[in-house]
Every structure is written in structure tokens, then in C-alpha cells.
Amino acid sequence: MLNQLADFFRDHESIFVLTGAGISTASGIPDYRDEDGEWKHRKPMDYRDFVGEHAARQRYWARSFVGWQCFRRAAPNRAHRALARLEALGRIDAIVTQNVDGLQQRAGSREVIELHGSLSRVQCLDCGDASTRETMQQRLRAANPELEHLSAQALPDGDASLEAFDRDGIRLPECKSCGGALKPDVVFFGETVPPAVVESCYARLERADAMLVVGSSLMVYSGFRFARAAAESGLPIAAINRGKTRADDLLAFKVEADCGETLGQVVSIFEENQALTT
Numbered sequence: 001m002l003n004q005l006a007d008f009f010r011d012h013e014s015i016f017v018l019t020g021a022g023i024s025t026a027s028g029i030p031d032y033r034d035e036d037g038e039w040k041h042r043k044p045m046d047y048r049d050f051v052g053e054h055a056a057r058q059r060y061w062a063r064s065f066v067g068w069q070c071f072r073r074a075a076p077n078r079a080h081r082a083l084a085r086l087e088a089l090g091r092i093d094a095i096v097t098q099n100v101d102g103l104q105q106r107a108g109s110r111e112v113i114e115l116h117g118s119l120s121r122v123q124c125l126d127c128g129d130a131s132t133r134e135t136m137q138q139r140l141r142a143a144n145p146e147l148e149h150l151s152a153q154a155l156p157d158g159d160a161s162l163e164a165f166d167r168d169g170i171r172l173p174e175c176k177s178c179g180g181a182l183k184p185d186v187v188f189f190g191e192t193v194p195p196a197v198v199e200s201c202y203a204r205l206e207r208a209d210a211m212l213v214v215g216s217s218l219m220v221y222s223g224f225r226f227a228r229a230a231a232e233s234g235l236p237i238a239a240i241n242r243g244k245t246r247a248d249d250l251l252a253f254k255v256e257a258d259c260g261e262t263l264g265q266v267v268s269i270f271e272e273n274q275a276l277t278t
């Protein structure tokens with residue numbers, strides 16, 4: 001299987017890569033969506049609830065204040081680095097990621113399209129003004145000093161104390177330009193991916209000669225549609241994923257193993273082969 005994957009990289013030089021949560025779990029980022037694309041550990045934040053209810057935004061930002069502290073400490077792992085290397089070696093044309101952690105860019109990948117946005121950015125729901133998540137964190141802390149203790153209590157064992165805090169309510173910073181409500185620049189459950197982002201993915205797929213799925217079960221339609229489009233264009237599709245994917249019947253082959261180990265070894269094989277032929 002590893003050799004088959006190494007050959008896949010030898011035979012194609014414009015691979016469209018689609019990555020999902022499975023590539024970042026080794027970086028300590030919980031696989032927060034389950035196989036149906038829903039949030040695993042908590043009720044998924046629904047776009048309509050977030051936009052329509054102040055209380056939903058309070059719940060989201062209180063949890064997110066805690067979650068961000070773990071998130072920002074995460075570092076790219078072997079799988080992220082291997083994909084960056086394969087891009088530098090001229091085998092990958094673009095990486096479309098369903099992740100919102102920015103780890104692929106931090107590992108050195110250049111052509112990354114964030115299908116579901118990025119947690120590092122915040123947007124105003126009214127005027128669209130963009131700001132950083134780091135600024136939001138500081139403003140949340142300044143407006144709610146008690147959140148600091150909460151994070152210390154909540155991190156080891158879930159949100160029990162967070163739920164208690166939720167009832168009191170958290171004071172939410174507002175847009176500095178217009179006073180509107182702030183939302184992380186990520187695609188929530190029930191929200192559609194911006195059409196311009198989808199278009200740019202299809203444009204990259206059009207010039208690709210193969211597709212590779214890494215760490216995604218493709219249960220979410222936003223990612224699955226690219227596998228379907230690739231299959232319709234006759235592109236070979238490979239996958240590295242533990243377990244079933246929604247595109248199993250479209251795949252040329254699948255490696256059911258750890259993303260980092262697999263890609264790390266494939267880079268070694270690929271580079272050895274390249275050294276032998278030059």
C-alpha cells in the first residue's frame with residue numbers, strides 16, 4: 001500500500017488534496033466533528049441559532065474562550081509537514097482543507113484553500129469587518145475576568161463549570177466599527193460554504209491530474225462533492241483514512257492507517273526513488 005501511494009505521487013504531478021479532521025488529531029486538536037459532520041462532544045452550533053440568539057452567542061464564546069487556549073498551542077504534525085514537502089517537490093497543486101486550525105499553512109503549505117474558514121479570524125455579522133481571534137480573546141478576557149478561572153477548571157474534564165457560568169451570561173465584545181455581533185470566520189452547521197470558495201476549489205480540481213483524500217470520511221457534502229466531481233472527470237482518487245469514507249466506491253485505493261506515519265514514509269520512499277533516478 002505504501003509503495004502504491006508512493007507510485008501515486010510519482011505518476012501524478014498536480015494532485016488535488018482534500019484534508020479533514022483526521023490529519024490534525026495527532027496535533028492534539030480534538031476531532032470535533034463526528035462522521036456526520038456534527039460536533040462530537042457538544043451540541044453543534046447551528047448557524048441560525050448563532051445569528052438569531054444572543055444566548056447562543058454567549059454559549060459559543062464562553063466555550064470558545066476555553067477551547068482557544070488549547071487550539072493556539074497546537075503545532076503541525078508529521079502529516080502536515082509531509083504534505084508541505086510533497087507540495088515543495090512539485091506533486092501537489094492545491095490542498096483544500098475542511099479544518100479551521102491553520103496547521104497546514106504553518107507547516108509550510110502554500111496553496112491551501114480553507115473550505116470551512118479559519119478559527120484565527122473573526123467577522124462582524126453586520127458589516128463584515130474582519131479582526132483576529134487573538135484580539136477577540138483579549139477583549140473577552142477584559143470584559144469577563146472570571147473566565148480566566150473557568151478555563152483552569154474546565155480544561156481537564158469538560159464543561160460542567162462552564163455550563164454553570166453560561167447561566168450568568170458572558171459580556172460579548174461588539175464590532176468596533178458598527179457595534180454588530182461577532183462570529184468566528186468558520187462555516188457553522190447549517191451554513192453554506194461561500195460560493196467563491198467553492199468555485200476556487202473546482203478551478204483547482206479542473207487542472208488536477210489526481211485527487212488524494214487525507215483524514216476525512218467525506219461525510220460532509222461540502223467535501224464529498226469534490227470526490228464526486230473528480231470521479232466524473234475520470235481522475236484517480238486515493239485516500240488515507242482510518243475507516244469508511246462516503247467515497248469508498250469511487251476510490252482507486254485506500255490506505256487505512258495513520259496519516260502522519262503513512263505520509264512520512266511515502267515522502268521517504270518518494271525521495272529515495274527520485275535520488276535513484278537522477
Ligand SMILES: [Zn+2]
Pocket residue numbers: 124125126127128129175176177178179180
Ligand atoms: Zn460591524
